[in-house]
Amino acid sequence: MHSLVCKKEVSIISDKICKRDQLLTAVIDLVAEKGYNGVSTKEIAATAGVNEVTLFRQFGNKQNLLETAFHHFHYADEMTKLFQDKITGDLHTDLLLISRSYQEIMYRNRKVMQIALKEHHIFAGFQEKANKHPKKLLELLTQYFDKMLNQGKLIETNTNTQALSFMWMNYGAFISNMYESESSFPSTTMEQFILESAVTFTRALTP
Amino acid sequence: MHSLVCKKEVSIISDKICKRDQLLTAVIDLVAEKGYNGVSTKEIAATAGVNEVTLFRQFGNKQNLLETAFHHFHYADEMTKLFQDKITGDLHTDLLLISRSYQEIMYRNRKVMQIALKEHHIFAGFQEKANKHPKKLLELLTQYFDKMLNQGKLIETNTNTQALSFMWMNYGAFISNMYESESSFPSTTMEQFILESAVTFTRALTP
DNA sequence: ATAGCATGCAAGTGCTTACTTGCATTCATG
DNA sequence: CATGAATGCAAGTAAGCACTTGCATGCTAT
Incomplete structure (x- = not known):
């Protein structure tokens, strides 16, 4: 069957x-x-x-x-697997992986995301469903920061707000590149951003 | 008359x-x-x-x-004045000011921004006009980073990418809060984010 | 071969839309 | 008081909309 x-x-x-x-x-x-x-x-x-x-x-x-x-x-569940399988415990490597995966998944979902953004007044459920996985990712990133903090690999900070900052940064980048054509993704600007921002957050959060 | x-x-x-x-x-x-x-x-x-x-x-x-x-x-020109009038030369103070001003201006423009985002296929000029000031702000921030670099107050880094990261982070935060009601702005989450992210970028970029 | 199903085509229904017209009313100003 | 501009109201127009119906055609599976 x-x-x-x-x-x-x-x-x-x-x-x-x-x-x-x-x-x-x-x-x-x-x-x-x-x-x-x-x-x-x-x-x-x-x-x-x-x-x-x-x-x-x-x-x-x-x-x-x-x-x-x-x-x-609407693709799903890939972000959760990420944390189960590929996390190394090295802050820079992991942030890079998360950023890259997020951008890739969101870009693949970009048309669905555009619809959710434009039509949330008609289809209330769309927005909710579209945000489910990013929300899950935020949660997982916070837990990851907590774990790193316990291992002494992270400075004393509000882990939730740091995770939110990192995700909002990637969200802003995604929205700005949402209307880019298939052939030009990822743009060199986006690639530079991913590399540099991982370094930035690593330097900011490493004790 | x-x-x-x-x-x-x-x-x-x-x-x-x-x-x-x-x-x-x-x-x-x-x-x-x-x-x-x-x-x-x-x-x-x-x-x-x-x-x-x-x-x-x-x-x-x-x-x-x-x-x-x-x-x-469509309000305008307020971001430019910011850099002429209120910049202090202290990284943390300035990033905080920029973040807060950006969020405030964007929130005041939020309905216009929503329209530009939704209807850019009909009104091509809207998107362009709506992005004019954020683009100008990005430019000014890059110049600011360059100046700080010359004064030895910033680490060796790609100033343009750093400015882009900071602006994208704020853009993502804005979009996420775009549909919040007038009475609840700024939310405590947003306020926390502004404070914490300024600290983060200051720590990452200070030599 | 035949029955059944998916599809195309032409036509049509009732509703909404952007936009118009003609006329009556109000009201500030000379 | 008289004039003219801004507005309201009722009615109408032409087009487009989502959606329906009836019938002919072709493909699949038994």
Whole structure:
């Protein structure tokens, strides 16, 4: 028993993905760019290369299409694994890893993030879901700082605020680069920032 | 020869501001909340307490109303004055001042910033104008770091990247607090962040 | 071969939107 | 008092919106 969707993916015309997925992709792309009220079902269908009626037969209505797509494309859980697997105990190495992973994951989620940011007045749940993983990461980073503090590898400081500062710095960087094109990511500016900011926080927090 | 607008502000009913200003306020509030395509001219007029026709007679069309309001409410030039007037040469004091001023100005501009962020696909010029002052601030901060470096008050580092990190950190903090209500600003979290982050960067950058 | 399902196409429904028009009302100013 | 500008009100227009219906077509699986 395998997934019911997209039986045609393995069909004769192999490069043709199924209509359902084409619609999900189209709605994310268009809503991220123009906003929910700025794009019509007609336009979504045309972008997906299907008839508008197919959209309604598959998803019932516009809102449900977007909600389905949002949940479908929202990657998750990668940040938690990070802390289980790859943390070394060396502050500089770890901050670098966290920064880089965060930027990569957020960039991959960028369209979903744009939608959550733009449409939170219509889809209250989006914002919450989009912030779930960054919030978890903040929590894990605070715990990490606490552990380092106990081992004498960190100065006396408010670990929660330090974690928040580090995450906000990365969040600001992400937002500023959110509209960069796929091909130019990560930009040299972003790469420089990641390297330099890890050094900065390491110097500031090392006893 | 004084301003042509709002003669009625000084009228008998003194607390009643003129229709034009009521419309400008309403469109900023509503578009910031619901997006340009999420709010109708009817709704804007109703919020402003005027007839919908008055909106069109005063501003011609919806787009012009928003553009006029955007430029009307976009505060400016305060960041530049900061560096001319209040810089002391003590790193910690200055970073604290910059952070606090930035947050205050951005919060005052928050509705305009929300619009620029949401509607940049429709109003290309908004994003540019909204980012003009933060960009100027980044430039000034870099110059400040350069000067401190020359005076031996800063470690050898890429001053531009350091300035960018500091500004991105504050930008991330601003975005996260953008939707906080007037009464609760600045939150205790934000205040803590401003204090702590100034200390962090001072420790990281002081020789 | 046949039944069933997904899809395309054309047309249409009812609603909302931005924007207009004509006329009556108010009101400060000459 | 008279004039003119700003506003309100009611009605209307043309277009676009989400969404529906009926029917024809083609592909899949039994």
